[in-house]
Amino acid sequence: MDFGDILKHVEDAGFLYLGGFHPEARQTLVLIGNAGPQMWQNFSSSCDTGLTTLDQWTKTTIKNLADAIDATALFPFDTPPHPFLTWAQKSGETFTSPIGLSIHPTYGLWHGYRAALVFERNLDLPPVSTTNSPCDDCVEKPCMTQCPVNAFSPQGYNVPECINHIKTRNGADCLELGCRARRTCPIGRDFHYSPQQTRFHMSAFVKAQG
Ligand code: B12
Structure with a gap:
């Protein structure tokens, strides 16, 4: 399964690719999350948003996704926290804004991370879209x-x-x-x-x- 196949699985589940990098020579970390209405639509149509938390829904949905693409999922709400914003900077796809949140050239501050997918192999990632922070x-x-x-x-x-x-x-x-x-x-x-x-x-x- 190459990056294109993985991206299709990610998008079918309602998430977006927000960056990735290689922590080790034979390892790839892919950040996925939300921007735009898709994730919220999937969440609110699949459960009662008053009873089920977004984190519970995220865990179930992304664990299924990770199993299908042979990856391990790490979540932003795990404790102790994983350094998602440091990973985001490492990916080069987003930048640190003056207020600390990460800024994406297209989605601005309106994106959130829902998981990091870790692959025990070297995936070919797409080149970053820009090297300049907005x-x-x-x-x-x-x-x-x-x-x-x-x-x-x-x-x-x-x-x-x-x-x-x-x-x-x-x-x-x-x-x-x-x-x-x-x-x-x-x-x-x-x-x-x-x-x-x-x-x-x-x-x-x-x-x-x-
Ligand atoms: C603890 C936490 C908080 C705490 C305190 C944050 C703080 N004091 O900086 C509280 C609960 C207050 C908080 C608030 C918010 N948070 Co918060 N938070 C986290 C959490 C769970 C852990 C952060 C952490 O301690 N990491 C450990 C350190 C060691 O690693 P690191 O994250 O790589 O370290 C970087 C950050 O600390 C960053 N940083 C520095 N200054 C600031 C200032 C702010 C505002 C933030 C968010 C980060 C930040 O600099 C470090 C180096 O890069 C992360 C999820 C995660 N696991 O990363 C979300 C996360 C950082 N939060 C996020 C968001 C969106 C928010 C809110 C906007 C939520 C909201 N209301 O919608 C608010 C902020 C502002 C507001 N007025 O609304 C997003 C950021 C997405 C993005 N585009 O950058 C994250 C990544 C969660 C996610 N699922 O995407 N948050």
Whole structure:
């Protein structure tokens, strides 16, 4: 099975290829995830989104996929966490944005990782689409100035400030429409999550942080 066959399996399951690299000479790590509406449509049509978590659904769906293509799946929600963003940078397919999230030249900040597929063989990966980060040409960097509580700074991401704001009435905008810093980025706006998907992620985020 070559990369093209694997990609077909990945896309049939509702996911996208987001990059890959060779951790060892005879090993390949392929990052897969979501951008655009496909994954959310598959998830919401296959189960009750109120009862089944996206992580549970992801695990079942991707374990079946991994079995079919002879790979091992590692998940972003495994504990201790796998360094998905470091892997994303290594793949060269995405770049680190000023706010820490990874940015894709097409999908912008609107993509998430759902798994890393590890193959115990050397797969021929496609060449990276560009070597330039879209952030290099962005002079204004609105992602760094538009957060209502300045949670993002060169010192990092202030999680308590962010959460405390989202939980108040003033934070309804971020809760309903998604993180404002993320929304203000001009790249990949067409891939902004649907209102249902946004609400789902933001509520899960607030719930997880208590
Ligand atoms: C813990 C965690 C959080 C914590 C704290 C993050 C922090 N303090 O930086 C909390 C719960 C607060 C959080 C929040 C969010 N997270 Co988060 N999170 C993770 C998780 C599970 C582990 C990260 C980790 O500790 N890795 C271990 C370290 C050693 O390895 P590393 O990740 O390679 O290290 C890099 C990051 O730490 C990064 N980094 C530096 N500064 C920042 C700042 C931010 C905001 C982030 C996300 C990363 C980041 O720099 C390191 C070197 O590259 C990852 C999944 C994963 N396994 O990677 C998702 C992950 C990083 N989160 C993600 C997302 C989308 C979010 C949210 C936007 C969720 C949402 N609301 O929709 C928010 C952020 C902002 C917001 N206002 O909405 C995505 C990022 C996708 C992308 N395009 O980059 C990931 C990869 C999950 C996924 N399934 O795709 N997250």
